[in-house]
Amino acid sequence: MAQVHLRKIVKEYEGGVQAVKGIDLDIADHEFVVLVGPSGCGKSTTLRMIAGLEEISGGEIDIGGTIVNDVPPRDRDIAMVFQNYALYPHMTVYDNMAFGLTLRKFDKAEIRRRVENAARILDIGMLLDRKPKALSGGQRQRVAMGRAIVRDPKVFLFDEPLSNLDAKLRVQMRTEIKKVHQTVRTTTVYVTHDQVEAMTLADRVVVMNHGKIEQVGPPQELYHHPRTRFVAGFIGSPSMNFIPARLEEAGSGLVVRMTDRAVLPVPAARTARYAAHLGRDLLFGIRPEHLTEPHPNEHRPNIAHFEAAPEVVEPMGMETLLHFWVEGHEICARFDPAVEVAPGKLAAMAVDMDQMHLIDPKTDLVL
């Protein structure tokens, strides 16, 4: 178990292309940190630098109080689970899991004890004599995790471990990974491009984009208080709606004006926060789940109402997604499936203005 500290980490490839542009990150002992971002954002490169599989072009990586920049992977006391599992095809499941311990010259009885313990945690006891070829995707993933667990390393590294699984199995394995972490409590760095995985697994999520960290924080914080337009759009599914709007004064308060017909009042509590941006062209951001059907006995303040005709209606079972266009921008709303809506017919909608965001289009920062 250990803390991991990244200080000004840079990865530069030949030709001067920077994949990681000087990131700082402190990971606490026992913490489960997820690096998330679109492909090419530098998350996997960062993980591979922690593992020692990529050279570090600049900065320092500290694992458990030791700077490991020049330490080979085998001496870093880490274990890694790869996207395609990377099981040794010529070895049985038992040998795959025991390999790291055998190389470290562990006692045979101790190896057996650890492998059987990991097999019990992961429920793969009956597979120990099989070769990887005879296993399903989910079973291979468990073996790959078993190989990491038996080592009892300082840090677990996961590189998109669920990407090769089908949707149903992915959800199942996600729960499994969370359960394993709650059992063994090893410091974990997990890389994924799937924000749902990030939100469900992480103690803290690190959102990366273009080789930089956009924001670090617990899942709820990223969801409710995104700091940049990128984080606001990346976290949450379906993603946040952005509509160009102008911030105007109306009576004693403020309004956001999207079109002449769509003018929404800003909650009084935010007047002071936004006052400085009066009269500016901004982006109004609202999540689909805060753009719903009106409730008859609505008691919450700051609910604004308007009507729009959805062009596309997508019944999902647990919810119905409505798509309509405002000023050439596609907007998605999330309705209760019990509400009857039809494409092309006007539907009444309610916006929870307490959940609104205003973004400065010049800096892409959330105001």
Add this chain to the structure above:
Amino acid sequence: MAADGTLVAGVPASASTGRANGLQRFARRRSTIAFLMTLPLIALIGGLVVYPAGYAMWLSTLNRRMTANIGLGNFELLLENDTFRAVIWQSCIFAVGAVVLKALIGFWLAHMLHHIPAKGQRKWRGMLLVPWVIPPALSTLGWWWMFDPSYSSINWLLSIFAVPAVPWLGEPWWARLSVIMVNVWYGSPFFMIMYLAALKSVPDQLYEAAAIDGATGWQGLRYVTLPMMQNIISITVLFSLIVTFANYDIVRVLTNGGPRDLTQVFASYAFQVGILSGNLPRGAAVSLFMFPVLAVFAFFILRGINRRNKEQM
């Protein structure tokens, strides 16, 4: 309606149409089509391999004038002959020695190439393949000049380091070494290219997983590379054994079997006995001796490959 209740074609099915249908079905079967399409190749192999092999077997049972059948007489005489026993011995030394060296050097070269960045790799790969592309009779002639006792370039190089001249083709053991060296020079690129293909097929993540598991470079080779390449190694060794055992041109050009027939291998000795000395039946018997030796090698190597394939299922 047919007896079993299924509907058949409108015309009553007579015995003759039934046969025609059966024939059509037979002609349309995938296995029949496949057989017909491979027939030209089968005919070619039959004409160029099976017929000569059968003819050689028949020939080996005849007496020198090819007038009477003497059964296994030629084989018995050969086994009693000291020179032929030396040929068996030399053939084994030559083939096993050359194949082992080719395998080791090929493996080493493949590893070196594999670690050269892709950009420069093609150039090196091309250059290293040159020995394998030159017709061996020509390149062996070049080696023969380099081994020549009076103006040997190799001995000249050795003399620079004050090493006394070596009678490369004059002394039995040096001559044996020389033919092996030339064969190794000629055959290593084949191993290199096969091993390189095998190395490229090992996923990088296996090495990364091994590195994280704690493997040193050497342990990665021992526990990941070699097991992953085992089948290719076996097949390449088997191929090379067959070709090396049957090698003729290198010995013929370099030493012509000398000194004192001590570098003769099966093929060159068969030529010597059958063509040069005019005893075709005995020459045929010599060449047939390769067959059981190779069959034993092939059996063990193929059995190993089969077993591993089954294990990995």
